[in-house]
Amino acid sequence: MTMPTIRVQTDDFDLQSEIDLLTAGRMDIGAVVSFSGLCRDEHGALSALELEHYPGMAEAEMNRIALLAIDRFSLLGLTAIHRYGKIAPGANIVLVIAVASHRQAAFDGANFVMDFLKTSAPFWKKEHAADGSPRSWVDAKDADDTARDRWR
DSSP states (O other): OOOOEEEEESSOOOHHHHHHHHHTTOSSOOEEEEEEEEOOOTTTTEEEEEEEEOTTHHHHHHHHHHHHHHHHHTOSEEEEEEEOEEEOTTSEEEEEEEEESSHHHHHHHHHHHHHHHHHHSOEEEEEEETTOOOOOBOOOOHHHHHHHHTTO
């Protein structure tokens, strides 16, 4: 069974380095699909996004989701990295890389993982306003649940 690489970290990640780690010496891979989620500045209104997680449980849920994707789409490898802490606009938040023999499996695998990470993994986001005014925790979106539910 293919085992995913799962990390929850404060440090940034490098997309090409992560792809290189996943594909080094592999001649069976025909497709690499990556998704990198960045912090938006919300039209200048946001100074940072603060992400918190439930340590141990976040990694376990990410691993569970990754294993489901590997099995369902016959992925040859998968990396999922999620950052936490205060993240500035333009900085990386999340990375998912799916590798497979064929492109559709890699696309579907990466999409599946992101749809479930957004709704099932225990991460919380708080916006920090550029003008210093109090901001609140970000609510879950119905659209994210709808995206997840299409896989069921």
